[in-house]
Amino acid sequence: MIAIVDVCSGNLRSVERALQRAGGRTVVTRDPDTVRRADKIVVPGQGAFGVFMRGLTERHLGDALREAIASGRPYLGICLGLQVLFDESEEQGPCAGLGIVRGRVARLAPGDRRLKVPHIGWNRVAPPHVADRTDRPAEPLLAGVAGGAHVYFVHSYHAVPADPSLVALEAVHGVRITAAIRHDNLFACQFHPEKSQAVGLQILRNFVEAVP
């Protein structure tokens, strides 16, 4: 069973339907024990960082997520579900995150007046080009996803991991943006697979079918 963690976020329903379309058995929950027992965990996030972190705290979900992640179970974070893994965000703050991944969440600054923030729409994503990391294993959640595929973004902030080798996908909007990270059992994306039509459904299918 895949637990979709309900943290007062708008896109729960879309994420649930998309995971079901991808063949997943899901339960939407705000119960910490259900999160602890789930086989896989999805944290969809949409909205403002501070509101989201407050929701996590009030529902006592922070520790449940930490435990589930530490146990090695597959975790898929979407948008704020990626950002809250980090130490802190500039949004509504600085505001502390869960601190599971070292790094911070910074406001997008494309450096060109014609490039607007929020970064809204379909942008191409590709693994970062790093010459000395050819031995890196292929990302299983991206099987069947072409390099340079378009996915749907809608955000004003993005994560900057302290360890750049965690970046699994990046996009360019004036500057390089962290589009997805992989850290052990964690995969988290800044874009919205549940809104990215066929490409997004492929990523969700890979997550559903992945063996822990």
Next chain:
Amino acid sequence: MTLARRIIPCLDVKDGRVVKGINFVQLRDAGDPVACAAAYDAQGADEICYLDISAAPEGRATLVDVVARTADQVFAPLTVGGGVRSVGDAERLLEAGADKIAINTAAIRSPQLVTACAARFGSQAIVVAVDAKRRVPTSAIDGWEVYSHGGRTPEGLDGLAWCRRLADLGAGELLVTSMDRDGTGAGYDLELVRAVAGAVPIPVIASGGVGELAHLAAGLEAGADAVLAASIFHFGRHTIDEAKAFLAAAGIEVRRS
């Protein structure tokens, strides 16, 4: 690698039904917004927009159900506007599956609603719709005036100043409709698009007046991040993919699915 420009078909919805149903494919029910949205999703629309024009509150309650049913089967971004007057209205639509909500008249009545919604849901979920009409050439000041209530009521607000203020209030995107061009098929008011896109740091969706594919290209070249159109797609004159092929040939970055 750059952000693709978006093509957004817009459906006017009244009491849960599409006002002018699309007729480019055989739909069992061309008046069903969900069927229309699914058809556009299949064509590769970058986003779908519902604008609710129901007069009565019951119609808007129906809209929440329409949005939920859309989210069940359409995996493309959905923007929903019309009748959003409170944080609660916005929350119901977002929870039902909308990705962004569009506020229009209520933003003029209470600008703090924009700020409250942005604080609660993040700016990226808040579109403000601005209906602008050119001032008569003889008036002492030129530019555009903001209208409310579907373009019926002049508000005495300067279009560009209002757009700048909305960005400051926390709007994440502006949907700018030219009341002069809406329904004419004569193309976007390109001066309006250019002026607004240059005035605000947030994305601008051009709306009002598309009659042919070249109008979409002109709107994007004038600085719009996205183009919204209705009848050019609804009546089957062009598919979304034809529009994208046209734009790609014009050197504009689009997503081909």
